[in-house]
Amino acid sequence: MNTDLNASQSSQLFYRVIGHGMIVLGIGLVAGIALIFSLLDAVTIWPLPVWEVSIPGSTRGWQAAHVGGILNGVMIIAIALAMHKLNLEGNRCFWVGWAMIITGWGNTIFYWAGNFSSNRGLSVSATPYGEGEIFGALAFLGGGAAMVLTFIAVFILASTAFKHAKN
Numbered sequence: 001m002n003t004d005l006n007a008s009q010s011s012q013l014f015y016r017v018i019g020h021g022m023i024v025l026g027i028g029l030v031a032g033i034a035l036i037f038s039l040l041d042a043v044t045i046w047p048l049p050v051w052e053v054s055i056p057g058s059t060r061g062w063q064a065a066h067v068g069g070i071l072n073g074v075m076i077i078a079i080a081l082a083m084h085k086l087n088l089e090g091n092r093c094f095w096v097g098w099a100m101i102i103t104g105w106g107n108t109i110f111y112w113a114g115n116f117s118s119n120r121g122l123s124v125s126a127t128p129y130g131e132g133e134i135f136g137a138l139a140f141l142g143g144g145a146a147m148v149l150t151f152i153a154v155f156i157l158a159s160t161a162f163k164h165a166k167n
Contacts, residue, residue: 003094010089013097014080021076024104028069031111035062061115068111076100079153086160096156099149106146114139 005013037043038055055062079100088096114121118130121139125132 004090005093007089010083010093010097013093014084017080017083017097017100018077020101020104021073021080023073024076024108025070025073027108028066028071028073031062031065031069035059035066038062057115061111061120065111065115069108072104072107076104079157082157082161086157086164088157088160092156092160096153099153103146103150103153106142106144106149108142110139110143110146112139113142 034055034057037053038057038059041052041054043051043053043055057065079096083093083096110121113135117133117135117139119125119127119132119136120129121136121143122129123132124137124140127136130136
């Protein structure tokens with residue numbers, strides 16, 4: 001796999017990263033609707049009748065998925081704009097762009113699967129919050145991969161910015 005992108009490929013990747021960031025942000029907004037229904041313990045859309053139903057997950061989990069999704073989307077979009085401003089190309093562009101796309105989806109999986117997990121997705125095994133199970137494992141692995149890649153992307157962007165500052 002060739003990771004050395006030319007200017008045209010870099011430009012396409014900027015837009016791709018922004019698109020994924022917008023979708024992640026949109027999923028965060030959907031979590032906000034689930035948060036409202038979770039708080040009300042019902043699906044209520046005026047003027048329709050109220051449908052009393054227990055929303056799976058917790059109010060705390062829906063708050064995290066809502067705020068986390070929105071902030072991750074904004075972060076991804078901001079980083080795509082920083083990539084463009086810093087004229088990132090080649091391997092650096094490839095790594096930062098794909099790291100951000102994977103971060104967005106890894107964190108989305110973390111928030112949503114963690115909300116359905118008894119251990120909040122903080123481990124594959126038991127935590128003080130609960131036993132390990134499939135949702136906890138999905139959340140932990142998705143969030144863990146995202147965390148590592150986010151650090152790599154931030155380091156690449158910071159070093160590139162400081163390099164430009166010297167010139």
